[in-house]
Amino acid sequence: MTTAVGSAAALRRQLAAVTELSRLDPLTGLANQRRLDDLAPAWGSRSLAVVVAELDGLPRIAAELGQRAADDALRQVAARLAPLPAGWVAARDAGTRLLVVVPVVDLDEDGPTAARHLAELLAAPARLGARAHALDALLGVAEGQPGDRLADLVDQAGACCTLARDLGVRGPVHWGPHVGRAAAIRRDLASSLGADAFEVVHQPQVQLVDGSVVGTEALLRWNHPVHGPVHPQQFMDLAEHFGLVQGLGPRVLATALEQLDDIDPARRLHLAINLSPQELGHPDVVADLEETWDRASGPGRARRTVCLEITETARLAGIGGARAAIDGLRAAGFRISFDDFGTGLGAIDALVDHRVDELKVDRRVVAHLPAPPAEALIEGLGLVCRRLGLVLVAEGIDDPSQPPRLAALGCTLGQGYLWSPAQRGADLGRWLAERV
Numbered sequence: 001m002t003t004a005v006g007s008a009a010a011l012r013r014q015l016a017a018v019t020e021l022s023r024l025d026p027l028t029g030l031a032n033q034r035r036l037d038d039l040a041p042a043w044g045s046r047s048l049a050v051v052v053a054e055l056d057g058l059p060r061i062a063a064e065l066g067q068r069a070a071d072d073a074l075r076q077v078a079a080r081l082a083p084l085p086a087g088w089v090a091a092r093d094a095g096t097r098l099l100v101v102v103p104v105v106d107l108d109e110d111g112p113t114a115a116r117h118l119a120e121l122l123a124a125p126a127r128l129g130a131r132a133h134a135l136d137a138l139l140g141v142a143e144g145q146p147g148d149r150l151a152d153l154v155d156q157a158g159a160c161c162t163l164a165r166d167l168g169v170r171g172p173v174h175w176g177p178h179v180g181r182a183a184a185i186r187r188d189l190a191s192s193l194g195a196d197a198f199e200v201v202h203q204p205q206v207q208l209v210d211g212s213v214v215g216t217e218a219l220l221r222w223n224h225p226v227h228g229p230v231h232p233q234q235f236m237d238l239a240e241h242f243g244l245v246q247g248l249g250p251r252v253l254a255t256a257l258e259q260l261d262d263i264d265p266a267r268r269l270h271l272a273i274n275l276s277p278q279e280l281g282h283p284d285v286v287a288d289l290e291e292t293w294d295r296a297s298g299p300g301r302a303r304r305t306v307c308l309e310i311t312e313t314a315r316l317a318g319i320g321g322a323r324a325a326i327d328g329l330r331a332a333g334f335r336i337s338f339d340d341f342g343t344g345l346g347a348i349d350a351l352v353d354h355r356v357d358e359l360k361v362d363r364r365v366v367a368h369l370p371a372p373p374a375e376a377l378i379e380g381l382g383l384v385c386r387r388l389g390l391v392l393v394a395e396g397i398d399d400p401s402q403p404p405r406l407a408a409l410g411c412t413l414g415q416g417y418l419w420s421p422a423q424r425g426a427d428l429g430r431w432l433a434e435r436v
Contacts, residue, residue: 027071028078030098031091039089040099040150046053046103049111049143050149051118051172052157053095055167057126057136065128071212073126080121088114097161101153103145111143115172138164140285143176188224189235189244200255201422205272205393205415208407213432215270217309217415218256219372219422220248236276245276248294249285249308257296257304263429270305274339277310279317286328294333307335307358326354337393341381351384359385361411363396371404382410 023035031039055077062070076100081090100118106112119139125132139294140160142153160173202216222230239245252273261270283365289308297303307419308329328414330336337358338350351359361378368374378394394406399418406414420431 001424001426014129018199026093028092029077030078031083031089033091033093036089036101036150037309043101043103043150045146047105047143047145048148048153049102049114050150050153050157051100051102051111051115052093052140052142052154052161053098053100053118053122054158054161054165055098055122055135056138056139057134060136061126061128061133069128071423072128073135076126077135079386080124085117097158099157103190104259110173115139115141115174119172124360131347140164141172141173155349179206179213188377189239200252200259201424202256202259202428203415203422204420205413206419207395208403208411208414209370211403211419213306213419213435214268214413215300215307216256216260216428217272217274218252218259218420219274220252223424235246239360240278241278245278246282247288249273249275249279250288253289253292253306254296257293257306259425259428261296262425263432266304267304270307270335272307272309272337275308277319277322280310280316280325281432283321285325286332289329289334290332293332303333303412305335306333307337309337309339311339311358316354323354328358330355330357356390358391358393360393360395361406363416366394366406366416368394368401369399369402375409378406378409378411384411 023032023038037135056072058070058073061073067152072093074096076388077089078092081098081100081228084090086102087103091101093099093101098116100116102110104114122135122137122139124237125134127133138161138425140157140163142156142160144150144153144308156175164170164173189319199221200218201221202218204213205215205217206213211293220232220236222232222235224230236245238283239248253271256271256273259265260269282288293303293306310316310326326336335357336355337360338354338356339360340349340362343357357382365377368380378392383394384390391413392411393413393415394402394411397406397418400418402416402418403414420428
């Protein structure tokens with residue numbers, strides 16, 4: 001009888017050990033999904049923070065050294081997570097993804113604290129043989145109230161990791177309305193570009209000495225069907241990251257030229273459009289833009305003057321073929337402007353390396369007028385432009401005191417809300433008619 005009881009107890013212990021092992025990931029010893037499912041009911045009445053870590057360095061280790069090395073690196077990471085604070089649970093979700101569930105008292109403090117702690121644990125590389133290999137951890141954080149489903153929080157934190165990867169963010173990304181909005185924007189961007197769902201609007205450019213309108217800058221706008229207007233910098237950063245800007249310049253040029261011909265058939269107004277440095281790296285950029293210009297101009301008619309404003313000029317040094325592209329565009333008859341000038345040394349380097357026709361003072365500099373440093377910078381740019389025979393344009397002008405001061409400092413043209421915001425073509429036509 002004693003033997004039977006002892007055997008039954010031993011069997012129960014063995015079954016308990018097997019059950020416990022079934023709740024652990026066999027590679028890392030961390031909790032697995034079954035363990036999380038078991039704990040979920042107890043967590044249902046608590047506020048939780050979930051931190052998901054995507055170890056982007058592991059596939060690279062596997063490709064270079066083999067899967068065993070990647071598994072070894074993952075076990076090293078799991079060992080770092082063993083001494084987590086009481087109540088925290090570390091789990092392997094799948095593949096290269098780990099997560100930590102933290103019951104919290106203060107959502108504003110405990111979630112960010114957990115993210116920082118995990119970031120510190122994952123910052124050190126994995127040691128494999130004599131070499132160190134970066135883990136390249138992406139961190140996403142989601143906080144939930146009592147009653148929120150753990151699976152939903154894991155999905156939200158995972159979406160934050162995806163967004164961090166897409167945008168090149170190295171640091172915890174916290175879930176919030178902005179993340180959901182950014183994820184939807186990222187998803188819809190390619191289809192919207194392909195479907196011409198963007199709108200081209202125009203902001204007038206004027207002579208500072210008398211306020212006469214001499215041209216417009218065509219600007220791209222996107223009104224997302226769900227999330228509303230998207231800031232141009234946001235969607236252009238995403239478009240560049242996903243390689244979607246190729247061909248965008250010619251499309252904007254064609255649309256803007258057609259719109260201006262409707263309201264200015266004599267083609268007295270010049271047109272400026274923005275051109276990304278990434279577009280300059282495309283081998284067909286010169287031919288594509290020139291063909292678009294010729295086609296829009298029509299046979300036997302003089303072409304409208306077009307200025308290509310190159311944005312983020314500090315990046316030109318890293319764009320192969322940029323100098324040849326700029327020279328080719330100037331030879332084709334385009335004017336070249338360096339946009340947002342005056343806010344970085346990289347722009348000065350670009351001016352030394354490339355031949356251009358125009359500089360555009362960054363609106364952040366104009367906003368500081370009449371502060372002496374801003375005036376000194378603009379005056380210096382004015383001297384440079386006079387020496388090199390360039391036109392100096394100021395943007396972001398919204399105060400009546402600014403145009404005469406900017407003209408005195410060397411600026412020729414200006415644009416800003418003092419005269420008009422960016423407008424649709426038909427609205428611009430009415431605005432121009434009212435000024436006659």
